[in-house]
Amino acid sequence: MSTAEMTGAQMIVQALKDQKVETIFGYPGGAVLPIYDALYGQNDIKHILVRHEQGAAHAAEGYARSSGKVGVLLVTSGPGATNAITGLTDALLDSIPLVCITGQVPTHLIGSDAFQECDTVGITRHCTKHNYLVRSIEDLPRILHEAFYVAQNGRPGPVVIDIPKDVQFARGDYVWPRHVEHRTYKPRLEGDAAQIERALDLMATAKRPVFYTGGGVINSGPEASKLLRELVALTGFPITSTLMGLGSYPASGANWLGMLGMHGTFEANHAMHDCDVMINIGARFDDRITGRLDAFSPGSRKIHVDIDPSSINKTVKVEVGIIGDCTHVLRAMIDQWKSRKLMADEPALKDWWKQIEIWRGRKSLHFKNSTSVIKPQHAVRRLHALTRGRDTYITTEVGQHQMWAAQHFDFDEPNHWMTSGGLGTMGYGLPAAIGVQMAHPDALVIDIAGEGSILMNMQEMSTAAQYRLPIKIFILNNEYLGMVRQWQELLHESRYSESYSHSLPDFVKLAEAYGAHGIRVSDPADLDAAIQEMIDTPNAVIVDCRIDKLENCFPMIPSGKAHNEMILADDADLELEAVIDAEGRMLV
Amino acid sequence: MIAPSKPPLSPYSSKAFQEESKPHTLAVLVDNEPGVLARVVGLFSGRGYNIESLTVAEVAHNELLSRITIVTSGTLDAIEQIMHQLDRLVPVHKVTNLTLEFRGKTVARELALIKVKGRGQVRQEALQLADAFRARVVDASTESFVFELTGAASKINDFVDLMRPLGLVEVSRTGVAAITRGPNEM
Numbered sequence: 001m002s003t004a005e006m007t008g009a010q011m012i013v014q015a016l017k018d019q020k021v022e023t024i025f026g027y028p029g030g031a032v033l034p035i036y037d038a039l040y041g042q043n044d045i046k047h048i049l050v051r052h053e054q055g056a057a058h059a060a061e062g063y064a065r066s067s068g069k070v071g072v073l074l075v076t077s078g079p080g081a082t083n084a085i086t087g088l089t090d091a092l093l094d095s096i097p098l099v100c101i102t103g104q105v106p107t108h109l110i111g112s113d114a115f116q117e118c119d120t121v122g123i124t125r126h127c128t129k130h131n132y133l134v135r136s137i138e139d140l141p142r143i144l145h146e147a148f149y150v151a152q153n154g155r156p157g158p159v160v161i162d163i164p165k166d167v168q169f170a171r172g173d174y175v176w177p178r179h180v181e182h183r184t185y186k187p188r189l190e191g192d193a194a195q196i197e198r199a200l201d202l203m204a205t206a207k208r209p210v211f212y213t214g215g216g217v218i219n220s221g222p223e224a225s226k227l228l229r230e231l232v233a234l235t236g237f238p239i240t241s242t243l244m245g246l247g248s249y250p251a252s253g254a255n256w257l258g259m260l261g262m263h264g265t266f267e268a269n270h271a272m273h274d275c276d277v278m279i280n281i282g283a284r285f286d287d288r289i290t291g292r293l294d295a296f297s298p299g300s301r302k303i304h305v306d307i308d309p310s311s312i313n314k315t316v317k318v319e320v321g322i323i324g325d326c327t328h329v330l331r332a333m334i335d336q337w338k339s340r341k342l343m344a345d346e347p348a349l350k351d352w353w354k355q356i357e358i359w360r361g362r363k364s365l366h367f368k369n370s371t372s373v374i375k376p377q378h379a380v381r382r383l384h385a386l387t388r389g390r391d392t393y394i395t396t397e398v399g400q401h402q403m404w405a406a407q408h409f410d411f412d413e414p415n416h417w418m419t420s421g422g423l424g425t426m427g428y429g430l431p432a433a434i435g436v437q438m439a440h441p442d443a444l445v446i447d448i449a450g451e452g453s454i455l456m457n458m459q460e461m462s463t464a465a466q467y468r469l470p471i472k473i474f475i476l477n478n479e480y481l482g483m484v485r486q487w488q489e490l491l492h493e494s495r496y497s498e499s500y501s502h503s504l505p506d507f508v509k510l511a512e513a514y515g516a517h518g519i520r521v522s523d524p525a526d527l528d529a530a531i532q533e534m535i536d537t538p539n540a541v542i543v544d545c546r547i548d549k550l551e552n553c554f555p556m557i558p559s560g561k562a563h564n565e566m567i568l569a570d571d572a573d574l575e576l577e578a579v580i581d582a583e584g585r586m587l588v
Numbered sequence: 589m590i591a592p593s594k595p596p597l598s599p600y601s602s603k604a605f606q607e608e609s610k611p612h613t614l615a616v617l618v619d620n621e622p623g624v625l626a627r628v629v630g631l632f633s634g635r636g637y638n639i640e641s642l643t644v645a646e647v648a649h650n651e652l653l654s655r656i657t658i659v660t661s662g663t664l665d666a667i668e669q670i671m672h673q674l675d676r677l678v679p680v681h682k683v684t685n686l687t688l689e690f691r692g693k694t695v696a697r698e699l700a701l702i703k704v705k706g707r708g709q710v711r712q713e714a715l716q717l718a719d720a721f722r723a724r725v726v727d728a729s730t731e732s733f734v735f736e737l738t739g740a741a742s743k744i745n746d747f748v749d750l751m752r753p754l755g756l757v758e759v760s761r762t763g764v765a766a767i768t769r770g771p772n773e774m
Contacts, residue, residue, distance in 0.1 A: 121623060122623075122626070125623070125626060125627060125630055126630060126634055129678070130677075130678040133622065133623070135622075150678055182678075183619065183681075184619060184678065184679060184680060184681045185678045308676065309672045309675065309676070310669065310672030310673050310675070310676050312672075313665065313668060313669070314669055314672075317665075
């Protein structure tokens with residue numbers, strides 16, 4: 001423990017250094033001027049000036065998800081804080097560790113409707129894991145370090161520290177506790193041994209098992225992915241993963257079934273429906289995954305590993321609930337499997353794989369390629385093929401392009417796929433790419449975008465320009481808010497209400513206006529050259545890839561349907577509207 | 589012809605609908621810090637749970653600990669989820685379901701102040717009933733009484749029902765405070 005006298009603003013910078021923070025994303029304003037003054041002229045912490053506070057939050061998320069560290073943002077009071085809220089909520093739903101420092105009006109003005117005052121702790125209470133209003137300089141050092149502890153321990157999430165301006169100016173003793181032991185918040189890491197034993201009993205006797213893994217494996221760190229791969233190899237079970245969990249098991253791995261859920265593969269969803277033992281590791285039975293709940297995997301016994309006790313039995317009842325960190329539980333599972341000399345039921349497993357091969361034979365991701373128009377699936381596949389062998393990170397916006405990216409870009413490593421899963425935030429991908437590029441300066445970072453989403457945080461191209469970040473924006477441009485249009489086709493008899501992207505900018509000129517390189521491609525014959533040009537260009541690039549305007553994203557579980565009621569691209573010609581009934585139409 | 593009713597299709601459906609909803613008393617030990625009550629109450633409103641009664645006060649000044657007693661109703665699944673969600677809040681130390689974990693071995697009490705207005709015979713009757721319920725008179729004027737009554741919520745409900753025709757003016761209740769019987773902590 002070290003002690004030194006300094007101002008609140010200096011303490012903030014010192015605490016960031018002590019927490020080994022190298023990069024923060026922010027935007028100055030009246031209520032954070034002392035902190036910006038303390039940042040001035042020091043070289044330990046690099047500040048990235050975004051163009052909108054939402055961009056700061058998503059950039060911090062991208063930084064955190066690709067590096068495993070805590071993402072930090074610094075914004076001013078009032079509009080600074082409210083602008084960051086979408087990003088904070090995004091981080092809460094996807095369990096991303098963030099520390100967000102907000103300025104606040106001086107303590108004596110709080111509650112007076114002062115200029116740029118808002119009730120930041122009140123507003124952010126519901127979209128953070130925890131938040132603090134620092135009322136005195138004595139509390140500041142403890143709260144700063146506690147915030148980092150809370151953000152990254154247990155189920156990670158965003159933490160807000162609201163700091164009034166007078167506290168930033170006040171002088172006090174800075175104490176670095178080094179080891180934070182929280183009074184109440186002590187998440188459990190080790191799974192219960194008896195429950196793990198029960199889980200392994202189920203696994204060893206399973207005839208039709210399936211691993212269903214999620215973002216928890218990635219949040220737990222790279223070791224968890226290694227252990228997961230070992231456990232899959234040890235048991236020989238098939239494995240599928242949620243949107244958030246892609247990359248923890250390699251898409252090139254033999255046991256990989258592809259993503260599951262609303263736009264998951266036929267084999268993954270059918271395996272989930274027909275399995276007799278489901279092993280959920282770090283996923284949360286989200287409604288995009290389960291489809292119709294009362295028909296979700298009706299014949300299976302379920303094992304659920306999660307660090308958050310409230311995730312267990314929340315929507316789906318499970319036989320074995322294991323509360324713990326994925327790394328610890330997976331290690332215990334592997335150790336027990338070996339020490340008890342357990343064996344999978346090989347003959348049963350062989351039959352199960354035979355069945356899975358039949359489902360695979362349905363080739364649910366197949367699409368009809370074209371020589372006259374670029375198919376979005378083909379574009380993503382070419383993107384994957386031409387970037388293979390490089391250290392490539394993919395971010396996305398939200399919509400059809402996001403699902404095509406998840407389906408057709410095969411991820412082999414964790415932390416290389418950044419997407420807004422829980423909240424579904426359009427405008428996430430570009431700022432997230434900035435965060436990823438900051439964490440990995442030499443990597444190839446591509447935001448696979450739609451022409452609708454990209455405009456939501458387009459201003460961050462200016463940030464990319466300022467810091468010479470060579471991010472690549474690959475827009476699958478169909479001139480529609482494609483996922484909205486797809487749902488209107490399915491549910492509202494093709495009445496495309498407000499889903500046409502009118503008055504789009506010229507993306508090539510827009511790129512040039514931001515000092516980046518612009519490429520337009522619309523002929524499938526030119527696609528590879530365009531992608532190669534994008535990769536070879538040393539600075540930022542926007543590719544306006546004109547794709548088939550009416551392509552829909554399949555396969556799909558229509559709302560209100562079960563896993564075994566998927567529609568595939570080749571039966572999409574039939575009356576799709578007839579597939580979804582009135583009750584399904586009510587759902588999101 | 590009327591189509592047969594179909595099972596619920598919603599992914600957000602509904603075995604919960606078929607289960608019976610019952611009241612549960614939860615005792616929650618929290619750090620007495622600003623905003624902690626807002627966190628607890630906000631959790632209930634944000635996730636669509638209801639609060640039937642809520643009591644909160646500091647119980648250990650040196651340790652800055654407060655105890656919140658919440659009566660909420662729900663199915664067993666919903667109550668389990670409520671408890672996990674409460675436990676997840678950073679300033680929460682401990683959550684105990686007094687109804688489930690200590691069935692019949694808890695004491696639950698509520699205090700009520702009840703104002704009744706009236707003269708003559710009615711006034712006399714109110715006073716006699718108060719006596720039967722062991723309510724104390726804490727304020728009196730020539731045309732009113734304020735009674736203080738402590739007991740189970742049901743006893744207070746009964747008393748209030750009896751006072752209504754006799755000139756009930758208003759009621760102020762504290763909400764339920766509850767504790768386990770015997771020597772052990774919650």
